[in-house]
Each structure stands twice: as structure tokens, then as C-alpha cells.
Amino acid sequence: MKNREQIIEAAIRVISRYGVKRTTMNDVAEEANIVRQTLYNAYASKEDLLRATIRYGGEQSLAAIKSECAEATSLSEKLDIVFEHSVVKPFEWIHASPEAADIIDGFNDAARDELATSYEHKRAELQTILEPYGKQIEAAGLNVRDLSDYIQSAAKGAKGNAKDKDHLLKLLKSLKLTVLALVEDGKSG
Known part of the structure; x- marks a missing residue:
């Protein structure tokens, strides 16, 4: 039997072509050969497969964020990495499909809990990234957890509201510069 990762990758390719609603289990089986x-x-049902697909995508993106952030030396670089994997790449994938709206709606309907779990894992990773700046964040009247939630929410909003990739990148740059200004203001050395 093909492993689950190969099936999920086949599902991703099919969903990219047809969207969530038009994708059938038969299409995925054919694609996975x-x-x-x-x-x-x-996977007992299409919904189970969609949940697994979202979980897989979230795990892959979180692993990439952790790996790349371990090599990054500045908060600016780390924010770029987080935004690249949690916002820009999903935006590009969705908008490369002729069924972009269906992908968004289909995933939301099928697996809100998986999306929420993925969101929370990335928010927690942002919190870890921001921890060294806790004093500056608290001096501004915030706390690290709330700031990580705000960044994640704002980035998600940028992804949902951007007119195109250039607009998305401008929104994310504004968000990053805002966060950097906040933590750099009180930075001592």
C-alpha cells in the first residue's frame, strides 16, 4: 500500500486542479495510482482525507519554520520565514488554482478544527520567536502571547484580503516593520 504521505500529495494535486467540491475519492485514487x-x-471519507491534508500541510510548514528559524539570526529574518511558510506559500498555492474560492471554502467547511490547530501551532511558534523580546513587548503594554496572536491574525487577514501577491507582500512588510519597531524601541544592546 502506498504510504499516507503519497496519498495526501496526490490529493493536493487533484484539489489544486478541481477544487475541493469537485474532487472525488476516485480522482485521488487515480492520481495516487x-x-x-x-x-x-x-481514509474512510473525503472529509477524513481533507483533514489529513490540512494536518500534513500544517505540519510541513511548521517544520520548515522551525528548521529555518533555527538558522536565522534576527527577528526580521524569522518573521520573513514565518510569513513565507504560513502566508505567502499558501496564498500562492490557492491562487494558482482555477478553483481558488472553492479550495478556501471547501477546506473551511471540512476541517475548521484542523485549521484552528495548525493556526495555534504557528501562533505558539511565533510566541517562542518573540520570547527574547518579552521585556520590550511588556514595556509597550502588551504580552508575548497576545502579540503572537495579533501577528498571526493580521497575517491571516492579509492573506484573505490581498488583491495579489505584491499587495500581500506589502501588507506583510508593514506588519513586520510594526513588530520590529515595537521590539527595537526598548532594546538594550
């Missing part, structure tokens, strides 16, 4: 029963043995 397996029989439909093998697919159903791994």
Missing part, C-alpha cells in the same frame, strides 16, 4: 479501496482503507 492506487485502487479506490486502498484509499478508503487509509
Whole structure:
């Protein structure tokens, strides 16, 4: 049996082409080059497969953020990494599909809890990234957790409201510069 990762990658390709609503389990089985029963043995329903796909995407993006941030030396670089993996790449993937609106709606309907879990994991990683700046953040009247939630919410809003990729990048740059100004103001050395 093909492993679950290969099935999920096939599902991602099919969803990119057809959107969530028009994608069938048969389409995914064909794309994965397996029989439909093998697919159903791994995922009992299309909703189960969508949940697994969202979970997989969230885990992959979080792993990339952690790995790349471990090599980054500045908050600016780390914010760029977070935005690249949690906002820019998903934006590009969704908008490269002719079924972009259906992908957004379909994922939201099928797996709100998986999306919320992925959101929380990335928010927690942002909190970890901001912890060294806790004193500056508190001096501004905020706390690290709330600031990480704000950044994540604002980035998500930018992704949902951007007219195109250039507009998204401008919104994210404004958000990053705002955060940097906040933590740099009280920075001692």
C-alpha cells in the first residue's frame, strides 16, 4: 500500500486542479495510482482525507519554520520565514488554482478544527520567536502571547484580503516593520 504521505500529495494535486467540491475519492485514487479501496482503507471519507491534508500541510510548514528559524539570526529574518511558510506559500498555492474560492471554502467547511490547530501551532511558534523580546513587548503594554496572536491574525487577514501577491507582500512588510519597531524601541544592546 502506498504510504499516507503519497496519498495526501496526490490529493493536493487533484484539489489544486478541481477544487475541493469537485474532487472525488476516485480522482485521488487515480492520481495516487492506487485502487479506490486502498484509499478508503487509509481514509474512510473525503472529509477524513481533507483533514489529513490540512494536518500534513500544517505540519510541513511548521517544520520548515522551525528548521529555518533555527538558522536565522534576527527577528526580521524569522518573521520573513514565518510569513513565507504560513502566508505567502499558501496564498500562492490557492491562487494558482482555477478553483481558488472553492479550495478556501471547501477546506473551511471540512476541517475548521484542523485549521484552528495548525493556526495555534504557528501562533505558539511565533510566541517562542518573540520570547527574547518579552521585556520590550511588556514595556509597550502588551504580552508575548497576545502579540503572537495579533501577528498571526493580521497575517491571516492579509492573506484573505490581498488583491495579489505584491499587495500581500506589502501588507506583510508593514506588519513586520510594526513588530520590529515595537521590539527595537526598548532594546538594550
